[in-house]
Amino acid sequence: MILVTGGAGFIGANFVLDWLGQTDEPVVNLDALTYAGNRENLASLAGDARHVFVHGDICDRALLDRLLAEHHPRAIVHFAAESHVDRSIHGPAAFVRTNVEGTFTLLEAARAYWSGLDGDAKAMFRFLHVSTDEVYGSLGPADPAFTETKGFEPNSPYSASKAASDHLVRAWHHTYGLPVVTTNCSNNYGPYQFPEKLIPLMIANALAGKPLPVYGDGQNVRDWLYVGDHCAAIREVLARGRAGETYNVGGWNEKPNLDIVHTVCTLLDELRPDAAGPHARLITYVADRPGHDRRYAIDARKIEHELGWRPVETFESGIRKTIAWYLEHQDWVAHVQSGAYREWVDRNYGQR
Template sequence: MILVTGGAGFIGANFVLDWLRASDEPVLNLDALTYAGNLENLATLQGDGRHVFVHGDICDRALIDRLFAEHRPRAVVHFAAESHVDRSIHGPGDFVRTNVEGTFTLLEAARGYWSTLEGEEKAVFRFLHVSTDEVYGSLGPNDPPFAETKAYEPNSPYSASKAASDHLVRAWHHTYGLPVLTTNCSNNYGPYQFPEKLIPLMIANALAGKALPVYGDGRNVRDWLYVGDHCAAIREVLARGRLGETYNVGGWNEKPNLEIVHTVCALLDELRPDPAGPHARLITYVADRPGHDRRYAIDARKIERELGWRPAETFETGIRKTIAWYLANQDWVAHVQSGSYREWVERNYGERRA
């Protein structure tokens, strides 16, 4: 059995679903079910004995200790995190608690459990920490992509909290010998992504005939990674990654935000045309977010060289799959767009009208 934290969120749920499609090894899934955690993401696993769900907090040491003792997982895959930059600007405390204190609690519980193992059980145990490219800071237009050796320069409360968690994971390996692995990924997109992030927000708003808010001049560049490719990379790192190493996971798809929005609009014009006119008419420029990093780009050559992983999807194939999924799952979108979600969107974007 493996223990997955945050397995009801966007990337975690995709990982759990992919894992159980490819393997009969059970998953112990721990999630606090905060606003972005959603059991509807896992509806297809209802009644599947290979999936054991526990509603709980990674900061709850007694719970974590009990789960290790009862289920004896061979590995931890740690997704659980607060992950939205805008939310971290409005409320950084939640990010410090979950991303820093939660990772510390999980590391200490894993270390305590691992220290009791013997022989082969101890040799095969792994703690895989899933992180972000945002810890590396911002790139200029002609700078080389982030390599694993790039110095950390986090610029938001979110990225600072993730950088802190990365440092804790590294320290627990070098000080205590805990067998850890770290992945730093670029911007994910795909099914089940909560519609506060760029791509699902644009899809949901466009279908509803609402404004498509674009920060600043829309030229902030990100490297886009289809979530299914990310899940495949994590499986490879868990299986064959070198202990204590970091692996950058990217899609080799650098694109400015405005191009992403226009691509979404063009595909919706094709797949779900609006009688009122092209969806691009809804693009609205709003005041930029504070400290908005200009460019991220991932150098993913190390994971290809050592583990043979490359993304299977281009941006063109991945974004078409993504939009098709959202069009086919409008009930899911409606359910996650609760009153609290609408209040958040108004709070974050209503003040930025420009």
């Protein structure tokens, strides 16, 4: 049994689905079902005894203690987080609560549980903390990619809250001996991603004939990682990663945001042509967000050399799969685009 936090969100749900597609080891899935957590992501697991869903908050220590005592997991995989930079600019308090206080509460519950284990169970236990490359700050055009020894220079409330959580996880290992591993991943994309993030937002807006908002000059560079490859990396780190270590997980796909948008438009022109003309006509440049990091790049050689992991998908294969999934799941997109979602999009982009 493993305990997964945030397993109804984008990456967490993909991990749970992938895990149960690869193994019969059960999952206890704890998720607070905030705006980005969606039980529909897990619909295919309805009636599956291997999946135990619990609606709850990682800040609820009593709930965490009860779940650990009842289910005796051999590992905790911690995805639960507020993760959208734009939302963190508008409302940082939620990010501090979930990403910092929540991780602290989970670490303390895990430490108490782990301390009570004996023998092999104690030796084999792992706490895997899923984090982001944004903790490292911004790179210049010629700077080398982020390695695991790069100092933290977070520039947004989101990345600062994740950096704080990374520091807590590290400290709980060095002070208390809790067997932790941390992964810092690049920008994920793929099925079930909430359409506030770049790629699903562009797909949804393009299909609706709405403007495709591009911040600034569109030349902010990110390293893009297909979510299925990320899930495979997490499985490898959980199985064979060394306690106390950090592993960067990247896709070796650095691309400017504007290139991403043009790629989405070109594929939609092929797969779902618009009688009004090429989808690229909808690209609209808007005022940049405050403190927008210019470039991220992941050096993923450590996980390759130690654990033998490399991404399977190229960006070209992954983005085609992603767009095909969204085209085939328009009901899912419609359901998540609630009134609250529309209000958020209007709030974030309407004045730009």
